[in-house]
Amino acid sequence: MGWDRRATCWNVGRALEYFSCITASLVTVSLAAGEYYAVPGVLGSALATFLAGVGFKRAGAPSETSDKALSYASAAAVWLVVGAFGALPFLSLAWTVALRPTLASAPPLSPTLAAFRSPTNALFEAVSGLTGTGLTVTRRESRLPATLQFWRSLLQWVGGVGIVVLVVSVFDSTGPLADYYENEIPVGEMELQPADPRAMLLAFSVVTLASIAVLWAVGMSAWAALNHGLSAISTGGFTITDASAAAYGVPVQVALMPIMMVGALPVPVYYLALRGDLREFYVDLQSRWLWVSLAVGSVAVTGLLAFDATYPSAQSAVLYGTFQFVSAMTCAGFGTASVGSWPTSALVVVTLGMFVGGAMGSTTAGIKVIRGLSLVEGTWHRVTNVFFPGGDTGYRDAAASESSYIGSIVTRHATTNYDDASFVTVLWFGTFVFGVLALAILMPDSVPFVRIVFDVASAVSAVGLSTGITDAGMPGSAKLTLVVVMWAGRLEVFPVLVLLRSLLVADDDTFDANGDPDD
Structure with missing residues (x-):
């Protein structure tokens, strides 16, 4: 069969749509911690993730058939793309505080948070979290806003259970991502x-x-x-x-x-x-x-x-x-x-x-x-x-x-x-x-x-x-x-x-x- 790249795009889009909901849930932490300046950045990150998901799905199409090659490629693409969009809350909060908008009442920018103005640092932290690695580019985690402290922990939990498993749990249990789940945890009896x-x-x-x-x-x-x-x-x-x-x-x-x-x-x-x-x-x-x-x-x-x-x-x-x-x-x-x-x-x-x-x-x-x-x-x-x-x-x-x-x-x-x-x-x-x-x-x-x-x-x-x-x-x-x-x-x-x-x-x-x- 020919390689179905459109199916891979569609699976990535489906994962991003779900991941946008996880990102949006971070608002509850921002509000509970009194970090109101973080709300626009979190919601903006969630919206950008959702729109990207819609874009990927429109560029692709669901696969009528499934095989191991498609399931492996879809899983690899999902982990990488979701990791990239997981960097958005780090970037948005760092730049919000750096620009210090008057209405947002942002606090002074600390060196710890300033590091995440770099897209490379934000990407590194997000991928490290989602893969459950734990390597970090910051040495002062205690100085991070509560919003980002919890985001780092949540990324690890999502990555631990497997973003693929989460997607399959919410959506249908068939298709390439479900196949990857079966390959990752093969079932016998x-x-x-x-x-x-x-x-x-x-x-x-x-x-x-x-x-x-x-x-x-x-x-x-x-x-x-x-x-x-x-x-x-x-x-x-x-x-x-x-x-x-x-x-x-x-x-x-x-x-x-x-x-x-x-x-x-x-x-x-x-x-x-x-x-x-x-x-x-x-x-x-x-x-x-x-x-x-x-x-x-x-x-x-x-x-x-x-x-x-x-x-x-x-x-x-x-x-x-x-x-x-x-x-x-x-x-x-x-x-x-x-x-x-x-x-x-x-x-x-x-x-x-x-x-x-x-x-x-x-x-x-x-x-x-x-x-x-x-x-x-x-x-x-x-x-x-x-x-x-x-x-x-x-x-x-x-x-x-x-x-x-x-x-x-x-x-x-x-x-x-x-x-x-x-x-x-x-x-x-x-x-x-x-x-x-x-x-x-x-x-x-x-x-x-x-x-x-x-x-x-x-x-x-x-x-x-x-x-x-x-x-x-x-x-x-x-x-x-x-x-x-x-x-x-x-x-x-x-x-x-x-x-x-x-x-x-x-x-x-x-x-x-x-x-x-x-x-």
Whole structure:
């Protein structure tokens, strides 16, 4: 079939129309916070988003048929375009305050807000939020207007549950975007896992409210609990403080860790848990290996910090090491310590955690735990077959390797194999190498290479931990590079490649159902 670019435009337009409603809802925060000067900019941003959506839909047309290529291209385009329009509230508020209209009673312009007069900074912040990365160009989040503080948190929640899932939940459950949802969270036994994304959205919302309640109960203010609850369960990492989670005491930091862990679990686990099936938190193959990986990595980082005497006491090493590794592997990005001062060995372990990430079907990025398990088992079989030929040469995928767990969630929504895991890993490393080489060229020579490696790994796995090189002072070209890396990493790269290919290949070229050119 020919490539249906008009269908992609129509899907982008549909997503923008819905996203305009999310943008408009921000007015309630502006009014509640007494930031009346922000109302015109917010409404203007919502209107511009809606009109753009109408324009995209008029330029396109709904597809009569659907295939994987169209669903991948539509999803990649939706994430990028929605991210671009998500930058409008940052720009509008920054310029409103900069121009200080008399009727709007705008406050003086702070350096923190002034940074968002730059379209590049606004785009970076919006894409970082929507992809759940959490890298930021501002170091004084506490100086941002409440409107933008909540916008950052809301972007992460929308990106965490998946803008595609939200669109499918509101509109019809058929078509290319619905197909992408099915590919992102494959469904096996329908009677055991709902195919309807509305059920996933409901489960995610309930867990979000529970997270907010827990943070409020351990000492956060209602406003802080609301913002951190949205970003923690979405494994995003944006905060409303200048020191991330370090601004709070140990009880809050301890409470954040299980919330981040739950955010790294498959969303269907929430649904089954709400139905009373709590066993899936430890019976599910992905969940069990996630717990194991988090424990092993935390112990390794803690041991390396203690050996290096990075902190004066073992207790500090345990608290800082465990929190940072959990934050990294769950792709949350909250921080309680400056990792820029850590030994290289500890940074390597944390980087490995970011590389693996959480579970398939969760809010995280990375290659995912189940793929990591597939890589380890598949590689082990291939190596042992070299030394012990004639043995069992059949490769068993990670989900089916333990017959007693065939009925677990992983066999219903995240079954994978060695080839799939290898393919995604190659794409991850390709994006990672591209980002590292680009930043090595674009950043000043004084920036240590290990910091570039760490921040790029953080971006491609949508983590958000930084060694301090990602800020408003970073060259604009470097920020745009990270925007591409964050976008590609959140979508696991392949949909981005399909979209780029569709834009570069001539109209008369044809594709099969998987997005490959027909002979």
